[in-house]
Amino acid sequence: MNTPTLWLTILGAGAVTFALRFSFILLLGRVEVPSFLERALRYVPAAVLTAVVIPLLFYAEGSLELSLGNERLVAGMVAALICWRTRSVPLTLVGGMATLWTLQAIGQTL
């Protein structure tokens, strides 16, 4: 991507993002949200966020890797467990990074 195209992309992404943020704060009381859309929107966070994170873990080495040798997958599962139990963002970050560093250190000594 050349520089003008890149800036076009950045500004376009910014405009789209602002429109989403502003949408209902601006429109409340002026338009009715279609009930189908409202129902569908309820599933967007869970679906999108999971669809972002899963490939980052499963394809950590560039190709599909489903084994204990995939350090990022294991560390991600540990972090998910910590997050599920504690609901704490800092603990999830610290736990996940510590697990990854530990696995990497073990991997290097073996």
Place this chain on the structure above:
Amino acid sequence: MTTSTNKLERIHLPKTAPSASPARAAFFAGAKAILPVLLALLPFGLAFGATATGSGFSSIEALGMSVFVAAGAAQLAAIQLISAGASVAVVILTVLVINLRFTLYSVSLAPHFQSLPLWWKGLLSYHLTDQAYAATITRFDAGETQEPDKRWYYLGTGLAIWTTWQVATMVGVFLGAWVSEGWSLDFVLPLIFIALALPAIRDRTTGIAAFAAGVASVFATALPLNLGLIGAALIGVLAGLATETLTGRSKR
């Protein structure tokens, strides 16, 4: 007992209250409440700045993205897509899908900002993030912060997040390769997403939506034009809707 404390307050209030305006107090209360979250935001911003530099972005381009988009998850996805050679349309469409959740926050915050002038609505909308929403909505809905303090409380929260995000981006850009290679700090990205995704799974239907999207995302990486994320998210949403329809709508 209660009457004596009331009397005490009445005696002490005139001494402290006039020195700080309520708007100022609300602004700093909002900024202070978000402090613990900022600690988690720092490594995220560092990772973004470092990834951007590592992918060949200039410091101005990385900072430009943090200022104009100001949404970490979408920014990182955009960087990965751009360096993979995706087209402008696909990058913007992906950002749109990742940030669709902001419309949910927008719906939920709208009643609290309804009486504000247009420019205030615009300003506060710009500061709408996962963190700002999560930190303010519970207070607002519970009535713990009342008008006219809501806008100031929210702005304090938003500006604290914004400043942290920009500073962290710049530091990440300058530390660059050292951050990303030495410490695997790019792993903060999936960790942040895990911390965001899990609370979004609130019941069986959202759980099924997440599961379907997760399974689909493993296979959807083969889709052309980097449309994998959008395809997988769509499958997840449809799975959620289908479950809801099949099991009846009573559950929330």
